[in-house]
Amino acid sequence: MQENGTIEQAKTVLKHYFGYAQFRPLQEEIIEKLLQQQDVLVLMPTGGGKSICYQVPALVFPGLTIVISPLIALMKDQVTALQANGIGAAYLNSTIGMDEEQWIKHECVQGRIKLLYVSPERLQTELRSFLPTLPVSLIAIDEAHCISQWGHDFRPEYTQLASLKTHFPKTPIVALTATADKTTRKDILAQLALPQANVFVASFDRPNLSLQVRSNVQKKDKMEEIRAFILARPKDSGIIYCMSRKTCEEVAADLNQTLGRQGISVGYYHAGMAPDARDTAQQDFINDRLQVMCATIAFGMGIDKSNVRWVIHYNLPRNMEGYYQEIGRAGRDGVSSDTILYFNMGDLNMLTRFAQESGQQEMNMEKLNRMRQYAEANTCRRKVLLSYFGETLEQQCNNCDVCANPRSFFDGTVLTQKALSALLRLNERVGSQMLIDVLRGSHRADILQAGYDKIKTYGAGADISNRDWQQYILQLLDQGIIEIAYDENFTLKVTDFGKTILAEKRPVQLTRPVDFTPSAKPAAKEKQGREKKLKSEMTADEQLFEQLRKLRYGIAKEENMPAYVIFNDNTLKEMAAQMPVNMSALKRIPGVGDAKAARYGERFTHAIQDFMYKYNKKDTYSETWDLYERGLNVAEIAEQRGLTQSTIIQHLQHWAEKGKEVSFRDLVAPDLLLRMRPVYAQLGLTDKLKPYYEHFRGAVSYDEIRLALLALQEA
The missing domain is CATH 1.10.150.80 (HRDC domain)
Structure with missing residues (x-):
């Protein structure tokens, strides 16, 4: 068995190569298990720091780390970032020539490459001869949900990865994914033959992402809103996800025509493009030559671009996993970012057809229903999103449109009666838009031709807007009052429950549509003010x-x-x-x-x-010193400067190291020093403050402990 590294070595690697003094939540525990030669499954949101979980131990271990990654662009992006940090990394895929491949393999044999990225298809070839000859210390499987038929992005080539344990029985394996429900998690472990793996599930909450859903917005209004949204953020990168290739190209053409003269460049990306054109578009976006990318879900999986500031879903996604992964492209660096989802009946009908024609009809319909429930939520959207991944958020997030505009209910009995009566008089042979047009008294030729203007409830809902009717119809569907006959060209039917409501005049509660101004306009004024x-x-x-x-x-x-x-x-x-x-x-x-x-x-x-x-x-250290010389304590300096107390303590340490006279004893309460002395005698000086924190059962803060230790060192 190979020599294990220590967590202290891992921290040294983290600081030396990546520039961070501390691990993020769960990273240290995950790395510790890998250093102990144990298998691990990691579920961590996009931007949560999954890569560090295998890149750091790769640099601690003596041998090579193999990283299985599904996309060429992802390999290229990560290898570029690793090389920029002074780390030996390379990839084997179809884009490299024979000479380069031989050079990479030579560097692996010489031990100069620490991380080798390989596609799952290429892996099978290399397992026959090359890889078994190398000292493989660790195997990382990225996007591990691809191995499961229950996952949202199943890839048959991933199913061959189970053989890794046969080839490398003593080598720890870490499987990583940002999106997997409980069923998918179990399947990943079974498929990879990792029954004893440690499972780490990080919080899926991304509080820096705002969540907004816009329902039943007409195409013209939607484009106007999107243009306003982008103009409000002229320097920010963003992605617009579309359901079809055609929509990608149409939206990009529209935005280029209207925003191009403002200096905002827009491109598109989908699987139907020539590989060279697709790669050029992706590279232009990654390198900030394109600000906006209109794309199908084929885009984004392979990029690590940290400064995407917004993501718009032009259409409803197929499932929550895909939606979560796509909005996760925004704000990977932790900076506040926006997400908007547009949702209408047309999207729902089309996705329903796709789900019913798929090989896993029942599962895909259930996933689509959960996606729809999120889009129609009348409670905090973040709670709905997190609950899908098995996580509970107790308080309101205050960073979604529902929290910003709490829903109000009203008596919708009469409105419901009008809709049901009209639907029955139309012999339940129409879809939602025709029903709405009849209720609103439209004079369209096909309505007059069919004689729909002669029914009693024609025009009975003329005082309600088309958009509001769309929302009410969705609510009637949700309450089981009407249903869609998917096998009859998506016509609407009144359910038995709906007929009972109509016959017995039962009361129906509906929520009022939220009166949105176009989604970005208030933000636009604020942002434009900043720009100017x-x-x-x-x-x-x-x-x-x-x-x-x-x-x-x-x-x-x-x-x-x-x-x-x-x-x-x-x-x-x-x-x-x-x-x-x-x-x-x-x-x-x-x-x-x-x-x-x-x-x-x-x-x-x-x-x-x-x-x-x-x-x-003045530099920040000098500003802190000036305030210290004026007699302010740490808390007062922190408040005046708008910095944390921890940062102020660090500044004062800096000056003490430079030879300035800093009296830390004067900055600590005398009674705390008395309480700290016996503990200090027992525990001594250490970088880890947790033992002190636990000794005082959380009654003394980490900052107070740090100051007291500095004061005790003066004595």
Whole structure:
């Protein structure tokens, strides 16, 4: 059995290569199990840090890590990011030539490649001769839900991965996915022959994503809303997911025609394109040459672009897994991002036909029904979304349209009677739109020709808008008052329950449609206000962030790589807030590893120095020192500067290391020092504060503990 690494080595790797001092939730526990040679199944949302779970142990283990990945673009993206961090990584797939393949294999044999990405199809070839000759320390299977027929993206080639345990019986396997319900999780473990695997399920909550659903918006209005939404965010990247290839191209053409003169570029991506054209479109989006991508669900699986700021679903998705994965393309860096889902009866009818004609009719219909329930929810949408993945959210999220506009109920008995009466008089031979047109008294030729204008309830609902009627019809469907005859061209039928309601005049409660203004217009005013804000009105952080973003874009063009691979937006925002002027300070910024500091650090610190000189700004450490010298304590400095107490303590440590006189004892309550002394004598100085925190049963905060330990070291 190979030599195990330690979690301390893993933390060193995390800081050295990736620039982070701490693991995110569950990452440390997952890595610990892998270092102990145990198999693991990881369920973690997109942007939750799945890659770190195998990339860090890959660098701790002595041998090679094989990563099975389903898409070429995903391999390319991850290998580029790893190489930028100074890590030996490569991929074997159909895009590389024979010479390059031989060179990669030679580098693997020499031990200079630590992570080798392979497609599941290519894996079978390499298992015959090449891979068994290598010291394989770890196997990672990305997008593991593809192995399950219960998953939303089943791929037959994944079913051959069960043989991995036969080839490498002593090598730990980690399977990772962002979307899998309980049934799919069980199937993944069975298919991969990992019955004893440790299962880790991270929270599926992505609080930085706002959730909004727009129901029954006409095509013309929908396009107008989308245009307004994009114009409000002229510098932001976004994806518009469409149900069909034709819709992708139509939406892209419309937006290019109307937004092109505003300098906003729009492309499209779908499986029907030539491979070269598809790859060019994806690369243009990744490298910020395209701001907006209209795409089918074929797009997005293979990109790691962290600065996508919004995702719009032009049509209703087929299932919750796909929807969750697609909105997960937004805000991967943790920055606030928007998602909008458009939903109408036409989408529902088409997807129902697809589900009924599929090989797994019952399952696909159930998944579509759950998707519909989410779209029609009258309670917090995040609660509905998380409950699908087995997670409970106790409080309202306050970041979805239902929380922003709570639903109100009214007596819809008369309205229901009108609809049911009209449907029965039309002999239950019409679809929802024809029923609505009759109720609203439309003078369309086909209505007059069929004599529908002669029925008693013709025009009985003329005072209600088409969009509101659409929502009421959906509510009647949900309550089981009417149903759709899918085998009779999607005509509507009154159920037995509906007939009872009509005969006995039973009361019916409906919810009022929310009176939305076009979805982005309020945000547009606010955002446009920010865009037009004079430079002199911007804060120093905002000005510096824009300058650093321009510098990053310039470097990305020089090196022909995505800008976010250099540093993501969150890292740039930390630089703008903390203003590191030397390499030591820069390395304290989350996301700045040693390789990137060596490669780009000088250009970024010089840019920050130039900014500070030009605008006569003090660096963040000096601002903290000035307030400390004025006699403010840690909490007061943090409040005045708008930073965390932990950051202020770090600043004071910085000055103490520089030789300044910092009296930490004066910053700690005397009684806390007395209580800490015996514990300190027992536990000693350690990077881990948890033992102290647990000793005081949470009554003393981590910041107070850190300050007290610094004070005790002075004694």
